[in-house]
Amino acid sequence: MVRAFVVGGTAALVALGLLLGLWASPPDAYQGDYVRIMYVHVPAALASYAAAAVACGAGALYLQRRQPLFDAWARAGAELAALFSGLTLLTGMIWGKPVWGVWWAWDARLVTTAVLFLLYVGCLLVRGLADDPERGRRLSAVVAVVAFLDVPLVHYSVVWFRTLHQGPSISLQGVKVAPEFLVPLVVNALAYLALLGLLLAERARLARLEWER
Amino acid sequence: MQPLDPVTAEGLGRRFGAVVALEDVSFRVREGSCLLLTGPNGSGKTTLLRILATALRPTRGRAWVCGHDVVSEGHRVREVCAYLGASSGVYGGLTGLENLQLAADLCGRPRERVPELVERVGLQPAAHRLVSTYSLGMRRRLALARLFLQGPQVLLLDEPFVGLDSEGARLVRELVSSVKEQGGAVVLATHDRDRAGGLYDAVAELQAGQLVQGPGLVAAGRI
Amino acid sequence: MRAWRRVTALARKDLLLEWRGRDALVPAASFGLAVLVVLGLVWGGSPEAAPPVLWLALLLASVLAMGRSAEREDEEGTLEVLVLYPGSREDLFWGRWLALCVLLLALGAGLWAAQVLLFNAPTRNSTTLLLVGLLVAVGLSAVGTLLAALLQHVRAGRLLLPLLFLPTTVPVLLAGVRLTEAATSGTPAGPWWGVLAAFDLLFLLVGPGLFEVAVEG
Numbered sequence: 013m014v015r016a017f018v019v020g021g022t023a024a025l026v027a028l029g030l031l032l033g034l035w036a037s038p039p040d041a042y043q044g045d046y047v048r049i050m051y052v053h054v055p056a057a058l059a060s061y062a063a064a065a066v067a068c069g070a071g072a073l074y075l076q077r078r079q080p081l082f083d084a085w086a087r088a089g090a091e092l093a094a095l096f097s098g099l100t101l102l103t104g105m106i107w108g109k110p111v112w113g114v115w116w117a118w119d120a121r122l123v124t125t126a127v128l129f130l131l132y133v134g135c136l137l138v139r140g141l142a143d144d145p146e147r148g149r150r151l152s153a154v155v156a157v158v159a160f161l162d163v164p165l166v167h168y169s170v171v172w173f174r175t176l177h178q179g180p181s182i183s184l185q186g187v188k189v190a191p192e193f194l195v196p197l198v199v200n201a202l203a204y205l206a207l208l209g210l211l212l213a214e215r216a217r218l219a220r221l222e223w224e225r
Numbered sequence: 226m227q228p229l230d231p232v233t234a235e236g237l238g239r240r241f242g243a244v245v246a247l248e249d250v251s252f253r254v255r256e257g258s259c260l261l262l263t264g265p266n267g268s269g270k271t272t273l274l275r276i277l278a279t280a281l282r283p284t285r286g287r288a289w290v291c292g293h294d295v296v297s298e299g300h301r302v303r304e305v306c307a308y309l310g311a312s313s314g315v316y317g318g319l320t321g322l323e324n325l326q327l328a329a330d331l332c333g334r335p336r337e338r339v340p341e342l343v344e345r346v347g348l349q350p351a352a353h354r355l356v357s358t359y360s361l362g363m364r365r366r367l368a369l370a371r372l373f374l375q376g377p378q379v380l381l382l383d384e385p386f387v388g389l390d391s392e393g394a395r396l397v398r399e400l401v402s403s404v405k406e407q408g409g410a411v412v413l414a415t416h417d418r419d420r421a422g423g424l425y426d427a428v429a430e431l432q433a434g435q436l437v438q439g440p441g442l443v444a445a446g447r448i
Numbered sequence: 449m450r451a452w453r454r455v456t457a458l459a460r461k462d463l464l465l466e467w468r469g470r471d472a473l474v475p476a477a478s479f480g481l482a483v484l485v486v487l488g489l490v491w492g493g494s495p496e497a498a499p500p501v502l503w504l505a506l507l508l509a510s511v512l513a514m515g516r517s518a519e520r521e522d523e524e525g526t527l528e529v530l531v532l533y534p535g536s537r538e539d540l541f542w543g544r545w546l547a548l549c550v551l552l553l554a555l556g557a558g559l560w561a562a563q564v565l566l567f568n569a570p571t572r573n574s575t576t577l578l579l580v581g582l583l584v585a586v587g588l589s590a591v592g593t594l595l596a597a598l599l600q601h602v603r604a605g606r607l608l609l610p611l612l613f614l615p616t617t618v619p620v621l622l623a624g625v626r627l628t629e630a631a632t633s634g635t636p637a638g639p640w641w642g643v644l645a646a647f648d649l650l651f652l653l654v655g656p657g658l659f660e661v662a663v664e665g
Binding site for chain 1: 594598599601602603604605608611612615616618619622623625626638639640643646647650658661662664
């Protein structure tokens with residue numbers, strides 16, 4: 013009953029986000045319709061960081077308590093962090109080509125997301141390739157913790173590396189967000205976070221069933 | 226609950242993925258006694274010893290060594306327990322003497338005892354040679370010297386006779402007797418019951434990860 | 449006191465084995481030199497290209513060096529004996545870390561000298577550079593010690609090491625480059641000392657605890 017309500021609510025929120033993002037919002041003065049990619053890009057980035065935070069927290073708890081529940085959440089978090097950061101990179105590139113004229117710009121946020129993506133892919137590989145499932149759970153939790161603690165440092169060092177020497181690089185920063193863009197952005201962000209929560213819970217439930225087996 | 230013996234296991238189980246290596250194993254080893262652990266290859270002897278030595282966490286059940294839980298108080302267990310596994314665990318790039326000096330540093334024993342131990346295990350002539358030039362039996366002797374150095378209260382031996390000549394086997398018996406005399410406990414896993422003759426006070430047989438019950442198997446002690 | 453004895457004994461052991469075998473430093477230094485030569489060839493050997501090439505070469509070469517200590521334990525089956533000794537397993541981390549620091553400093557010094565020759569790079573402020581090298585070695589060794597132990601029982605672990613190591617150490621690479629530029633050509637150092645210090649501090653704080661988890665059976 014509760015589950016049906018949550019699934020329904022999330023679906024409605026995602027649908028509302030799509031509606032606002034694709035039809036109800038105006039095209040941007042400079043970017044035209046390309047601005048609509050932002051409504052996927054930014055929420056996906058948000059969701060990937062939230063998933064990474066879940067993986068780190070649950071991983072740390074698993075290392076402390078060694079309970080299947082925490083491992084299930086750590087696993088779900090790591091997989092979804094890789095998924096959403098991959099989606100962020102993809103949409104960033106699709107948006108970058110028409111707007112910046114290049115598929116890839118060395119924007120600090122894109123680079124940070126790429127690092128996040130690589131580290132969580134590594135985390136999943138460690139889990140899959142460990143010679144014993146118990147070891148895989150333990151080691152991937154360690155990687156999830158290290159990755160999450162490292163990413164802020166990577167982000168700031170990339171920001172400073174790009175800006176302090178060559179003048180500000182092209183970035184989303186400084187783009188004034190008018191209300192007609194802000195509303196769909198916020199709705200989509202909420203929709204993606206709800207979707208993330210739902211996927212996390214479902215993946216964790218599946219992981220626990222696998223554990224029992 | 227009864228007071229804990231030097232080695233107490235209750236319902237120990239260990240799974241490696243879908244493979245069940247050990248299932249519901251319970252036993253006790255009393256002070257001053259030695260339990261002989263037998264069983265065919267793959268019956269879980271090594272897994273059991275490694276759990277007791279804190280090299281591996283059990284997936285089920287609990288075990289105590291000298292009253293310390295092997296999972297939550299692993300560091301306490303390691304203070305009182307010594308384990309000899311299938312690998313001798315010595316560095317080929319160090320000499321016999323250097324290996325033992327390293328062992329003394331790592332377990333906090335005086336380095337002055339090292340030369341005497343080298344002599345005791347009969348490695349005096351080779352003490353200054355790199356271990357990579359040692360034979361299998363010589364490496365095992367070096368590992369035995371490490372156990373003498375540690376002087377544990379609980380001794381866990383996994384196939385200790387492999388690669389040893391009769392003189393080497395005598396060293397194993399000496400080691401086991403010294404631990405027993407000091408009121409410690411020994412768990413000895415081996416196929417070679419002849420060589421272990423006279424050392425053990427009880428026998429436990431593992432088959433497919435389960436303890437095969439029999440008279441006197443559950444509690445091993447001098448009666 | 450006892451921990452100090454354990455840590456120094458372990459570091460001494462690693463360095464002694466390295467001295468006798470030379471199986472980490474020589475391959476790593478040769479590889480680093482190859483990276484210097486190839487990148488210098490591609491980018492042209494101007495002094496401005498030197499700092500990024502130097503630190504990139506060190507980073508890549510250190511990947512080779514840092515797996516060796518763990519690998520040696522693997523070949524001899526000694527890790528299990530090490531973790532079962534009485535005393536904290538964090539000492540194992542500090543011992544390996546210390547030995548790796550020494551190794552990376554030697555590697556860095558060699559590559560720096562080669563870079564000066566190959567790129568005609570300025571040698572001003574070499575004490576500042578030494579301090580940079582020290583901080584870099586401290587951080588890289590901490591990450592390397594942790595990751596090498598982590599990947600010891602993972603299939604294809606040697607292939608995964610660079611995948612995890614390179615993205616993690618991006619801050620060290622960038623800080624190394626900018627601080628070297630600052631030392632040799634007088635550009636402002638900006639926040640880079642802080643970045644390097646923060647990175648070292650982070651991994652020295654979480655490294656030992658996570659290492660302990662990684663080496664348990």
